[in-house]
Amino acid sequence: MAVLCENVEQFSAGVNGAFDYVICGGGTAGLVVAARLTEDPDVTVGVLEAGQNRMDDPLVNTPAAAMQMLSHPDYDWMVESIPQKGNLNRTHAVPRGRMLGGSSAQNWTLYTRGSDSDFDNWAALVGDRSWSADNFRAYFLKHQTLEPIGTSISEEDKEFMPFQREFHGKEGPIHTSFDNWHLPFGTEFLRAYHNTARREVMPLDPWSGDHLGFYSTLATVNSSTGTRSYAASAYLQPNLDRPNLKVLTKATVSKIILDQKGGTSTARAVEFLHGSKQHVVQANKEVILSCGVVQSPQSLELSGIGDSNVLRQADVSCLVNLPAVGENLQDHPGTVISWTLSPNTKTMDQLADPAALVAAQEEYMSAHSGILTSVTSSMGFLPSRELVSETELQHTIDIIRSLPNKTPFQAQQREQIINLLRSPKHASVHFVMCPATLNLSEEAVKDQKMSSVLRIRVSNSVGRGSVHIQSADPLVQPTYDQAFFENEADVAVATAGLRFLDRVANGELKDKIKARIYPPPEVNLHDDKQANDYIHSLCISEYHPVGTCAMSQVVDGRLRVKGVSGLRVVDASVFPNHVSGNPMSAVYALAEKASDMIKEDSKVN
Ligand SMILES: Cc1cc2nc3c(=O)[nH]c(=O)nc-3n(C[C@H](O)[C@H](O)[C@H](O)COP(=O)(O)OP(=O)(O)OC[C@H]3O[C@@H](n4cnc5c(N)ncnc54)[C@H](O)[C@@H]3O)c2cc1C
Structure with a gap:
């Protein structure tokens, strides 16, 4: 069984359309969790990544070439902020890596x-x-x-x-x-x-x-x-022979499907787009959201988890009212x-x-x-x-x-x-x-x-911005306000x-x-x-956004989404506060800790 799948049929083959864990986003944190969970050969993991595999790409691999990936649609989500009041109403490009390895493939290292x-x-x-x-x-x-x-x-x-x-x-x-x-x-x-x-x-x-x-x-x-x-070369490449790990690229998660019974919400499956078609993959144990600071809150909101007012305006039914989703955005202005x-x-x-x-x-x-x-x-x-x-x-x-x-x-x-x-x-x-x-x-x-x-x-910084959906369409960029200065x-x-x-x-x-x-x-x-x-x-970002699914507000200390079973967020969005210095090492450490917590909780349950 190939780990890197070219189509949905390959991805689903042998697992009957259901993995133990489905990881949304094969970026910095997502690939750490995928590698650690599949150390146990009895655990199956499926990763859905919107971008492509660029492990052989010289722009990714050559450290000094990183600038050339900025604002390039093959590598970058090309998010743009709303006009910044603290910066003469200018808008800012907000680069985010869109490929296996996510922003660790695009960053300054x-x-x-x-x-x-x-x-x-x-x-x-x-x-x-x-x-x-x-x-x-x-x-x-x-x-x-x-x-x-x-x-x-x-x-x-x-x-x-x-x-x-x-x-x-x-x-x-x-x-x-x-x-x-x-x-x-x-x-x-x-x-x-x-x-x-x-x-x-x-x-x-x-x-x-x-x-x-x-x-x-x-x-x-x-x-x-x-x-x-980076995450793809270090955590995925050495594990490409694991039969219990599958990765589907060019697969955009559109929502997490919640099972609502007896007043509880449980994440059971993930809906995603591949090519022009919509597909669903089941998660027997958990769904892990690792789409990063912009798209993790977006995915929660598209799934009906968030502030009921925000969801109503975007025409999404509110299943779990969690007003802190998408708030608390922090960067290093x-x-x-x-x-x-x-x-x-x-x-x-x-x-x-x-x-x-x-x-x-x-x-x-x-x-x-x-x-x-x-x-x-x-x-x-x-x-x-x-x-x-x-x-x-x-x-x-x-x-x-x-x-x-x-x-x-x-x-x-x-x-x-x-x-x-x-x-x-x-x-x-x-x-x-x-x-x-x-x-x-x-x-x-x-x-x-x-x-x-x-x-x-x-x-x-004291400034706090936000990321929120403006539409129920997963392909529409959310509103991004970094509240600089x-x-x-x-x-x-x-x-x-x-x-x-x-x-x-x-x-x-x-x-x-x-x-x-x-x-x-x-x-x-x-x-x-x-x-x-x-x-x-003249204000700039170093492209270090964090905090939009903050621990204690959106997820608990074990990174479980409040009010939903079987759903965690593992990426920079769960930082409750920013850290001094560049955040990548804390994202790797957090994903390593999350992997241990998921393994421990699986034994208890
Ligand atoms: C240009 C730039 C320079 C930086 N420089 C540094 C630096 O020098 N040092 C440092 O420490 N930090 C740096 N950072 C920050 C650091 O890289 C990030 O904080 C970190 O990589 C974020 O990891 P993450 O797992 O939260 O998100 P990401 O690594 O961005 O992973 C998210 C993944 O999810 C995928 N995804 C998103 N939405 C969907 C969807 N709907 N469906 C499927 N997949 C989806 C993305 O394509 C991506 O692969 C920089 C960032 C950038 C962009």
Whole structure:
């Protein structure tokens, strides 16, 4: 029996149209669960994935090619936000991977982990200590293999690659490595931030639960091949010979079919579209929804699970009234600061020169090395309170306290944000170096007017958006509102980050930097109004949405949908709160933990 099925007949053959578990969405989390559940040869799993198999695709496998998948319909769901009030009513592209591996096939591969305080806050919100940092940590090690540091890396560069073996996995499916290829000025920039922030010591290990400071991060790149390590290559490819696992691509889930008897709702089957036809597959034990932050709430609502008012407007009958579905959308709202660099300082912009690109491709093909294996790995985190005065901090807290709370959950989240802003240990502001520019004009490249962009992200924003269906048609995109910078508390945190980077540029990096491009040089960042206006005019996402089927609100601590039996959600949508840093590692860890919970519950039942 083929694992990767080409048609519905192959998918259903041998299982009589019913699997023990049907997983909707073969993305980052979905493929972890599929792999772990089918370790037991007596358990059958069917995965329905809307996208295609792209395991041999160079755009997926080459780390530096990720940008080319953005807004490309073969790879990306091409979701678009509604006009953002906090950003001059502009709309934003919201990329989401549409292929086996989901967004792990499309992302930038930066591998970070949240702070301990992030997961301790999860445990408090959910009322379940198993999500606390100490208890959850084992699942980060379980999914990861830390590869040895490259022999070509200089001692100077190694100084900014701190790690302790005990915080890393040795035999997990996802391979992580430090960039083998470094921009010559990367370490110099990191040192300048480190010195300006007056950090006395380097982080011990940024994956230990404390990632304050500046460092080169790991990437989910297999260093021996220079290729992306992601859910499909790591969790599916090695298991393609399992007879108890089947995956159907180009299969779009349209709804979960609920059996309603005696006042209880049970998920029994999944309806999906393949080609132009509608099909149904039965689940003997459970349906697992892993369609991601946009489509998991969409699928629940299409199935009649959600806020009755939202469902009525979309012409869907409400079977389970669960008003929190699609709410609590959080991202890492951010802004940028960028400069042209002094002549002959090379950045990734060099790839805009056709000859340099050809040389890079040749090196990549022949030796699996060079600039194309590289991601933008220099980054850092600082506590917000180190960047602002006591009066400024109190002002931000007062803004948060003045907000009306819609629910006790929201009140608790806001108290947590206040505590994180006050904490000298929490990574409230995230800085990411992107050594490239949008100015790729021939002239700019020829003159070596290369640029570097630094992105500033708010780790735990106050803003909360939503995702809701607007139609009963599964092919109509839901309304996506990320509520970027609608709250001035988030603007204040980002402003502090901008000012810090400007200070470094005018201080230790003065000789390296030629001119500021963004914010335009005439913007005075020390003037509150000018800084705020700039942030409202240029805000970006790092494409880290989470939280739309939040634990404790939509699902319980074991990820079971409230009010429905036999249905779980396992993906980034169940994060109750955002984490500081890029979320992929937490998604892998969550899916590993979910797999154990599903196995345990199956024994009990
Ligand atoms: C461009 C980009 C860059 C990023 N960079 C980073 C980074 O560097 N580091 C980091 O840590 N994080 C990064 N992220 C975020 C990270 O990749 C995601 O948080 C994570 O992969 C989400 O996993 P998931 O399982 O929740 O969803 P996904 O991985 O998106 O999986 C959802 C799957 O469900 C499928 N699906 C959806 N709807 C249906 C349907 N109706 N029927 C069938 N299948 C369906 C999708 O096609 C997809 O395969 C980035 C994300 C993007 C998009």
